[in-house]
Amino acid sequence: xxxxxxxxxxxxxxxxxxxxxxxxxxxxxxxxxxxxxxxxxxxxxxxxxxxxxxxxxxxxxxxxxxxxxxxxxxxxxxxxxxxxxxxxxxxxxxxxxxxxxxxxxxxxxxxxxxxxxxxxxxxxxxxxxxxxxxxxxxxxxxxxxxxxxxxxxxxxxxxxxxxxxxxxxxxxxxxxxxxxxxxxxxxxxxxxxxxxxxxxxxxxxxxxxxxxxxxxxxxxxxxxxxxxxxxxxxxxxxxxxxxxxxxxxxxxxxxxxxxxxxxxxxxxxxxxxxxxxxxxxxxxxxxxxxxxxxxxxxxxxxxxxxxxxxxxxxxxxxxxxxxxxxxxxxxxxxxxxxxxxxxxxxxxxxxxxxxxxxxxxxxxx
Amino acid sequence: xxxxxxxxxxxxxxxxxxxxxxxxxxxxxxxxxxxxxxxxxxxxxxxxxxxxxxxxxxxxxxxxxxxxxxxxxxxxxxxxxxxxxxxxxxxxxxxxxxxxxxxxxxxxxxxxxxxxxxxxxxxxxxxxxxxxxxxxxxxxxxxxxxxxxxxxxxxxxxxxxxxxxxxxxxxxxxxxxxxxxxxxxxxxxxxxxxxxxxxxxxxxxxxxxxxxxxxxxxxxxxxxxxxxxxxxxxxxxxxxxxxxxxxxxxxxxxxxx
Numbered sequence: 001x002x003x004x005x006x007x008x009x010x011x012x013x014x015x016x017x018x019x020x021x022x023x024x025x026x027x028x029x030x031x032x033x034x035x036x037x038x039x040x041x042x043x044x045x046x047x048x049x050x051x052x053x054x055x056x057x058x059x060x061x062x063x064x065x066x067x068x069x070x071x072x073x074x075x076x077x078x079x080x081x082x083x084x085x086x087x088x089x090x091x092x093x094x095x096x097x098x099x100x101x102x103x104x105x106x107x108x109x110x111x112x113x114x115x116x117x118x119x120x121x122x123x124x125x126x127x128x129x130x131x132x133x134x135x136x137x138x139x140x141x142x143x144x145x146x147x148x149x150x151x152x153x154x155x156x157x158x159x160x161x162x163x164x165x166x167x168x169x170x171x172x173x174x175x176x177x178x179x180x181x182x183x184x185x186x187x188x189x190x191x192x193x194x195x196x197x198x199x200x201x202x203x204x205x206x207x208x209x210x211x212x213x214x215x216x217x218x219x220x221x222x223x224x225x226x227x228x229x230x231x232x233x234x235x236x237x238x239x240x241x242x243x244x245x246x247x248x249x250x251x252x253x254x255x256x257x258x259x260x261x262x263x264x265x266x267x268x269x270x271x272x273x274x275x276x277x278x279x280x281x282x283x284x285x286x287x288x289x290x291x292x293x294x295x296x297x298x299x300x301x302x303x304x305x306x307x308x309x310x311x312x313x314x315x316x317x318x319x320x321x322x323x324x325x326x327x328x329x330x331x332x333x334x335x336x337x338x339x340x341x342x343x344x345x346x347x348x349x350x351x352x353x354x355x356x357x358x359x360x361x362x363x364x365x
Numbered sequence: 366x367x368x369x370x371x372x373x374x375x376x377x378x379x380x381x382x383x384x385x386x387x388x389x390x391x392x393x394x395x396x397x398x399x400x401x402x403x404x405x406x407x408x409x410x411x412x413x414x415x416x417x418x419x420x421x422x423x424x425x426x427x428x429x430x431x432x433x434x435x436x437x438x439x440x441x442x443x444x445x446x447x448x449x450x451x452x453x454x455x456x457x458x459x460x461x462x463x464x465x466x467x468x469x470x471x472x473x474x475x476x477x478x479x480x481x482x483x484x485x486x487x488x489x490x491x492x493x494x495x496x497x498x499x500x501x502x503x504x505x506x507x508x509x510x511x512x513x514x515x516x517x518x519x520x521x522x523x524x525x526x527x528x529x530x531x532x533x534x535x536x537x538x539x540x541x542x543x544x545x546x547x548x549x550x551x552x553x554x555x556x557x558x559x560x561x562x563x564x565x566x567x568x569x570x571x572x573x574x575x576x577x578x579x580x581x582x583x584x585x586x587x588x589x590x591x592x593x594x595x596x597x598x599x600x601x602x603x604x605x606x607x608x609x610x611x612x613x614x615x616x617x618x619x620x621x622x
Contacts, residue, residue: 045521065520066517066520066521067520067524067525069521070523073518073521075517079517079518081519082614083536083613085614092524092532093522093524096523096525096528124613126615140522
């Protein structure tokens, strides 16, 4: 039985939304701004009005008010109470449940240790860094051991490095606690390595729900494909470490340098906007630079989309109309293709074996 | 400017000292009963205290201010909180309060003299009116200004509406509430003096009027000094109290989300 079930949810932002969220999974809700992501979380938390049914473990909770739903909610701007120190913030929900002071103290200590922040206990939120606030907010949301954890773009106010670090921790924590979690973001890269499943939300409607694999390889409709921007996915036959945090992947003959540490992988992802093209050989290092032949040109309103054959791989890129015209590109023309090193992502879950043929068949339209 | 920055806080007393010396000198040179020197005022101050006249009048003024101001601000905070929290109450009461608020407190004196009569309730009621409106309006603003998202957060953490009001909304509205209290604590003294001058036979204000009819400039100045000290003391004590309660979290509130 799903941990959370949404049936025919309607309100100002959602239209006939149906969804099942499995017990213990980390579900990502992706969608552009204004697609109703936050509203969907607020519906689950009971913070906005809606028609339809929300069930936890098969029992309707529509009549249960927000303060009794036992939902942990990590808000976008965290909303730590500025007039309470960290201890008091974390213990807030426990006090609301009238726990004894002794029990509150023990639980708060436990949470401070869980989040590695015992040293912050007596500080005030105004006095914390972004990452520290994040941990405090997480501890506060988890205090009552809720059945469900809702997270609304929790990393949006953090610098990239801190966010990356916290994402890894968050994923581990979620696994460790086995808590059913819904994570809302408009940042696709967050979902790629964290999500158990991804739901794409578009104008209040769920366009597709599936594993990362399914969403990337079998986008169910144009809305999903548009949103994802169709990344290049390259299969790698082998990979080896060439330096600290740097690995070299052999992708059907192309030697691609990837910023990665540790486990081997068999697929990499790079978005078309991170693939650079030039007609003359660019100066500088040869890293991740290849010769390719243009096989296809598609023009849309804002961009020109190109496909190249690079060795045995097909790689797509996007250009502005201006850049396209300045370079005077045409089909069968040979160009230099550079993959932006820092933008290459590892696609770690590679259990399903799919040939590149199927991939391109699906991403082709 | 650099020299000024290096001065210790105690140096603020220096201009006052200069002022007092000038006062003394000019009064001594211009020997007239209409402008007594500072030293004579101080002597009169002492005598008024010693004879108990000042103490008695001061106590009646202080009692009136304390009772009227406490009652006015407590009722103001309660009304303001209810109005800020509940839209229906706010819409119902706002027009009538807006109508009464601009009336200067002293404008009520003739009406209250006839309704209440000349007794202790008259100045207390005036101070009540003086404190009530600004404290109430500041409280409404404070409550309404609290980011609604904090309320959502508290609710999702299991707090009932009433708990949210007391644990989140009111504490966050405190700075606004204190603005009203600070302003009105001084204003209460200005009002009581005026009321006592016009309508009440006891208190510092009444003493002022008696001194005027006896052409006792020294007593008048003593009363004004007492008044200045009390206004300042009241305002500063609320400032101190506000700091005591909110400085922990407000000093860094700038980068708070």
